[in-house]
Amino acid sequence: MLGEAFYKQFISDYELRCTDIDLNEQWLSYLDFRDYKNYRDDVINFKPDYLFHLGAYTDLEYCELHAEDTYKTNTQSVKHAVKIANEINIPILFISTAGIFNGEKLFYDESDIPQPLGVYAKSKYLAENYIQENSSSYLICRAGWMMGGGPKKDKKFINKLMMQIANGKDELFVVNDKLGTPTYTHDFSYNVKLLIKKQKIGLYNMVCQGATSRFEVACELINQLGLNNVVKITEVGSNFFKKEYFSPRPNSERLINAKLNNEGLNIMQDWKISLSHYLKTAYPDYID
Secondary structure: OHHHHHHHHHOOOOOOOEEEOOOOOOOEEEOOOOOHHHHHHHHHHHOOOOEEEOOOOOOHHHHHHOHHHHHHHHHHHHHHHHHHHHHOOOOEEEEEEHHHOOOOOOOEOOOOOOOOOOHHHHHHHHHHHHHHHHOOOEEEEEEOEEEOOHHHHOOOHHHHHHHHHHOOOOEEEEEOOOEEOEEEHHHHHHHHHHHHHOOOOEEEEOOOEOOEEHHHHHHHHHHHHOOOOOOEEEEEOHHHHOOOOOOOOOOEOOEOOHHHHHOOOOOOOEHHHHHHHHHHHHOHHHOO
């Protein structure tokens, strides 16, 4: 989801080398960054000015069931990245998450201390800490509820709803007890690009404008699709999905872009505007 947005945002201005273990695009080359030697060789040979470490396991249920694999992928690989970046004296970009907080507050800025609940959140927070303590130059950007990538790559909330609609569902069950801030991948990569151009380093929250909830996002989605009289949205509590989504999740993942605001560098759009752009570009058949 995110890698595609970064590629489209940066390719016109920079020379890129993009890698993954899933070669679903022509511009990708194979690399498993959990293998330190191969990771190092790949970076050293390319001689980059910046190392973007974007990949991670983000399926919370998978992470909860496969803790060892998760820490290897989400934490140990970041240690590899820091070691490599330090060796050739370049900055590292790391993508973190709003999910590292315990959800007991309504809003979180960069001064709040994370208290991760599940394996995924812990693996990301450990990586954050390691970078801050060991990297010679870093940029950490925390995202919220991610949307982007379209039907082929979006494994998150929006596409899950879109697939139900595509399959003819006329009633959607949506939780009413989870709060957050959506983050459109293209807005996110665009704002990261601005920070890099400004040579900014450190930790930044980076989410779309506007605090919301899962239920409100679903209602806005149906509204923008013009399906208010076709699809019913039924409010449920998180326990309704406890068998399917058993990993612990914070009640609130709302981030505030305090540092971006203070430095006059917050160019993230309102989430409703970003949702509209996403639907028009990724799901044009559903938009009039």
